[in-house]
Amino acid sequence: MESNKNLVLVGMMGSGKTLIGKLISKQTKLKFIDIDNKIEEKEKMKIAEIFKKKGEKYFRECEEEITLSCLKGEKQILSLGGGAYINTNIRKECKKSSFSFWLNWKKDIIIKRINGSKKRPLAMTLSETDLERLINERAKIVHIGTNIISKLRNIIKKNKLSFSKCLIVIDSKIPKKFRTLLLRNLKNQKIYTLNFSANEKNKSNLSIDKIHNVLFKNNFYREDCIISFGGGITGDVVGYAASTFKRGIKFINIPSTLLAQVDSSIGGKTGINNKFGKNLIGSFYQPDLVISDINLLRTLPKREIICGYAEILKSTLIDSKKNFIFLDKNFNKILNLKGNFIINAILNSCLLKKKIIEKDEKEKNLRKSLNLGHTFAHAYEASLGYS
Numbered sequence: 001m002e003s004n005k006n007l008v009l010v011g012m013m014g015s016g017k018t019l020i021g022k023l024i025s026k027q028t029k030l031k032f033i034d035i036d037n038k039i040e041e042k043e044k045m046k047i048a049e050i051f052k053k054k055g056e057k058y059f060r061e062c063e064e065e066i067t068l069s070c071l072k073g074e075k076q077i078l079s080l081g082g083g084a085y086i087n088t089n090i091r092k093e094c095k096k097s098s099f100s101f102w103l104n105w106k107k108d109i110i111i112k113r114i115n116g117s118k119k120r121p122l123a124m125t126l127s128e129t130d131l132e133r134l135i136n137e138r139a140k141i142v143h144i145g146t147n148i149i150s151k152l153r154n155i156i157k158k159n160k161l162s163f164s165k166c167l168i169v170i171d172s173k174i175p176k177k178f179r180t181l182l183l184r185n186l187k188n189q190k191i192y193t194l195n196f197s198a199n200e201k202n203k204s205n206l207s208i209d210k211i212h213n214v215l216f217k218n219n220f221y222r223e224d225c226i227i228s229f230g231g232g233i234t235g236d237v238v239g240y241a242a243s244t245f246k247r248g249i250k251f252i253n254i255p256s257t258l259l260a261q262v263d264s265s266i267g268g269k270t271g272i273n274n275k276f277g278k279n280l281i282g283s284f285y286q287p288d289l290v291i292s293d294i295n296l297l298r299t300l301p302k303r304e305i306i307c308g309y310a311e312i313l314k315s316t317l318i319d320s321k322k323n324f325i326f327l328d329k330n331f332n333k334i335l336n337l338k339g340n341f342i343i344n345a346i347l348n349s350c351l352l353k354k355k356i357i358e359k360d361e362k363e364k365n366l367r368k369s370l371n372l373g374h375t376f377a378h379a380y381e382a383s384l385g386y387s
């Protein structure tokens with residue numbers, strides 16, 4: 001290793017970071033540090049004990065402090081705990097000071113290795129289904145960037161998401177240039193398209209039927225894929241259609257409004273309206289991929305950008321004064337979709353949602369906090385007939 005950067009090995013528990021780190025250390029004579037061991041040394045307790053006595057939040061704080069100080073030290077090889085890479089500060093520092101490698105294994109191999117392990121505190125408390133969900137959550141990445149639709153083929157490949165046939169449901173207001181770009185990037189697959197007019201009246205069983213009928217007519221199976229290309233309305237409808245077609249087909253969400261990029265595409269809520277109220281019928285169904293391309297936002301009416309900004313601002317009230325101040329100070333740059341400002345605003349909002357949803361996916365308690373303001377707003381919308 002000629003460069004001055006660290007080598008960081010990241011991966012789920014059981015992915016072999018320690019073994020591989022030690023082997024590379026032997027070859028390169030660079031020091032190998034296992035962050036979990038460092039934490040145990042500092043706390044004079046095993047990780048499982050720290051989880052039990054002081055809780056996961058405390059563990060994550062120690063993990064951040066120790067990892068950041070190691071990353072800033074002399075050049076070395078580091079093994080990062082499975083959850084550490086979710087932490088934004090750690091990821092930023094890794095980007096600056098290290099080459100990072102994600103050790104990716106097939107789900108069933110990891111599950112076999114770690115299930116019931118006494119050394120791994122999370123594994124001890126989780127069932128096989130929960131472990132599988134955790135692996136999926138950590139492996140799954142929401143991709144945010146400018147012009148990333150043009151990288152879609154690579155992103156699909158990297159995420160090992162294979163399908164030979166897909167139906168793209170497209171919001172009819174999305175400009176033609178974006179459709180062309182998307183279709184060009186999926187040219188290896190057999191593509192079907194369906195135009196969708198995004199309004200609350202179309203968040204209905206009729207729309208679900210229309211989507212399902214196209215899938216049946218063209219012999220789609222669970223291994224095939226549905227892509228939602230539109231705002232929150234399109235995503236909610238297409239997600240619900242995906243979750244109910246043959247009990248679940250692959251699903252990619254390409255949110256095209258700011259609100260959808262920061263909120264509705266994250267967390268797996270799908271749904272349609274009913275005469276008794278909004279979003280009353282639906283499912284929790286996590287997409288296989290979310291691709292948030294900033295360029296799509298440039299053709300949105302200003303009003304829609306303001307709606308999305310309001311959602312981001314509202315969600316910081318739940319969790320982060322620091323992010324609230326950032327949004328308040330930079331609102332002009334964010335509303336004008338300026339480079340890093342808009343990306344930061346979207347990323348922070350997604351991370352907040354992710355943090356809450358990981359703890360309470362099915363909205364039994366904590367996730368309800370994300371609904372701040374919804375009860376009043378949904379009732380108001382229903383009273384106006386969603387017009």
Ligand SMILES: NC(=O)c1ccc[n+]([C@@H]2O[C@H](COP(=O)([O-])OP(=O)(O)OC[C@H]3O[C@@H](n4cnc5c(N)ncnc54)[C@H](O)[C@@H]3O)[C@@H](O)[C@H]2O)c1
Pocket residue numbers: 171172173174175198199200203230231232233234236256257258259260263264265266267268269270271279296297299300301304307
């Ligand atoms: N599932 C969830 O967790 C969740 C969370 C929040 C909101 N929602 C739902 O999301 C919906 C609102 O989403 P929304 O605000 O994105 O509304 P939307 O989907 O109606 O989109 C807003 C408008 O922008 C147009 N549009 C979309 N992309 C465009 C583009 N790139 N260029 C130009 N025009 C474009 C649409 O046609 C529409 O007219 C509501 O139904 C709400 O219930 C769901």
